[in-house]
Amino acid sequence: MPASADTCSILTVDRGLQVLRAFHSAPIPLTNARLVQRTGLSKATVSRLTTTLLNIGYLRRGADGREFELASRALMVGFAFASTSELLETINPLLQALADEIGGAACLTVPDDKEMLCVASRASVRIKTIRFGRGCVVPMAATAAGRAYLWDLPAAERDTALATLRLTASPDKWAFVESEIHESFQQLERGGTCIVRGGFSPGLYAVATPVKLGLGRFCGVVSCGKTSSREPDLELEHKRLAGPLRSAAAQIQSLLSGLHGRP
Numbered sequence: 001m002p003a004s005a006d007t008c009s010i011l012t013v014d015r016g017l018q019v020l021r022a023f024h025s026a027p028i029p030l031t032n033a034r035l036v037q038r039t040g041l042s043k044a045t046v047s048r049l050t051t052t053l054l055n056i057g058y059l060r061r062g063a064d065g066r067e068f069e070l071a072s073r074a075l076m077v078g079f080a081f082a083s084t085s086e087l088l089e090t091i092n093p094l095l096q097a098l099a100d101e102i103g104g105a106a107c108l109t110v111p112d113d114k115e116m117l118c119v120a121s122r123a124s125v126r127i128k129t130i131r132f133g134r135g136c137v138v139p140m141a142a143t144a145a146g147r148a149y150l151w152d153l154p155a156a157e158r159d160t161a162l163a164t165l166r167l168t169a170s171p172d173k174w175a176f177v178e179s180e181i182h183e184s185f186q187q188l189e190r191g192g193t194c195i196v197r198g199g200f201s202p203g204l205y206a207v208a209t210p211v212k213l214g215l216g217r218f219c220g221v222v223s224c225g226k227t228s229s230r231e232p233d234l235e236l237e238h239k240r241l242a243g244p245l246r247s248a249a250a251q252i253q254s255l256l257s258g259l260h261g262r263p
Contacts, residue, residue: 015041016053016058019049020070023070030068030069058073090255091256092120094255098245101244102240102244104224105122106222106224108211108220109223114141115138115139116146116149121133127226127227141181142177143196144195147188152219188210193209193246195234195238197232205226205227206225207237207241209221209246213256222245222252
């Protein structure tokens with residue numbers, strides 16, 4: 001039975017969004033071949049979508065003419081969200097206080113397909129740069145934020161999410177990643193937080209805890225972290241960061257308890 005026009009349109013939009021999400025947080029142009037790798041879509045589909053997104057102003061060509069990067073229209077969507085979101089207005093002071101207390105960065109993330117999307121982020125004045133700002137995404141399976149989100153899901157949803165992650169992961173790496181995920185789950189069972197080092201950036205370690213957001217009790221994650229050129233004592237750092245993180249997360253959850261809709 002042929003698909004309806006509405007179904008085809010929805011599928012096209014979803015695939016277009018997959019291409020836009022593939023740019024992640026890395027501010028580098030991507031070729032069609034690289035987009036195929038990141039999205040899992042066919043070469044023909046990616047080529048058709050990048051041409052369309054280029055023509056309507058969501059992508060632009062890189063300097064060499066073969067690569068693409070996000071254009072103004074795509075960036076304006078994020079800017080509109082950032083400038084109007086009730087969520088950002090209320091929690092930024094709490095994230096800033098947490099970042100200043102630990103001397104690092106703090107953020108709120110929400111799930112976005114197989115990744116975690118940062119919707120609010122603050123950094124301590126003691127660090128010069130923040131590598132994970134608002135609008136960035138990180139892998140769900142490899143990061144403290146992603147593992148805290150997975151752990152907080154109902155058992156059936158968690159199993160489904162893990163099965164999906166397994167299907168899209170490199171077979172030779174999944175066994176190791178899965179063992180680390182369950183180790184993080186054990187940490188969360190014991191104290192409600194988990195710590196991961198190098199989940200998406202070498203030298204970075206982060207502690208995360210899940211929160212329920214708004215009237216819909218939507219799952220989100222508050223996390224904080226630091227970078228270190230030396231191997232940190234993760235057990236000691238976990239204990240040091242967990243207290244301030246839990247306190248900030250409780251305040252954020254309470255503050256957003258009456259929020260309508262998703263962040």
